[in-house]
Amino acid sequence: MVTVINHPCVYGMVRLNGEISDYSVKRDRASFVFTKSDQTKLGVVAIAASLVGMGGQAMSVASSTTSMEEEADYVQFSLNGQLVKGWLWRSPFKNGDMVDVAAEWQADHYEVFGIARPSDKTISLYPHCSRAKTRHIKNAVKWWLIVSIALELGISAIFLTNGWSGVVDFWQELFAEGGWWIPVGLTVFCAIAVACMTKQWMPFVKLSERVFSALALPNPHNIDLVKSSKGRRTEQDTLEFGYMYFRY
Known part of the structure; x- marks a missing residue:
């Protein structure tokens, strides 16, 4: 069941909505995919990624042969007076945007896993999340x-x-x-x-479905953001559009 809330202390994935304020974003590095025990598998996984058409994932995995960390956007902002922060693969949002946010309550803030801007159907999720x-x-x-x-x-x-x-x-x-x-x-x-x-990539697939459900997107178990974004690039979109952030 999806809950739309604007107050803390509700656990599980929930949907927040409102206007972004005090927005900040920092491009940083962190480990999203692998544990140290997975390092010996990286070569095979990189080949597999390239075979199934996951170009962005293949490059990320290949680079992880020497480093377990990848680049992503760490965002922090206020939404109706509540602190929201966390990792997005690429964040195209700004102050004043009216958004829906899929997040989970932590000790003192909401941890964001996906943001959707209904005005132009732009959406960004936790790194490597794009398909149900x-x-x-x-x-x-x-x-x-x-x-x-x-x-x-x-x-x-x-x-x-x-x-x-x-x-x-x-x-x-x-x-x-x-x-x-x-x-x-x-x-x-x-x-x-x-x-x-x-x-x-199945853990990211499951997280994607939770985000899609929390955001109340139609048919959340059958969404492919890579496919739905094709042909929908605008002049304002960066090169990462279509594989790091999307349109639904």
């Missing part, structure tokens, strides 16, 4: 199929110098000599890489 579970899995399956097929076509293209007959002869000979495991192995490898990436 259904969309996250669909996106992973889509990229698994694309990459698997691309690898098979890439192998076939090597033999196109002899025309399509050369490609057919290659695959026929490969399967006749028991080489069927090569295309199967590539497909399985892609599946494992994509599954690894899908699982790695």
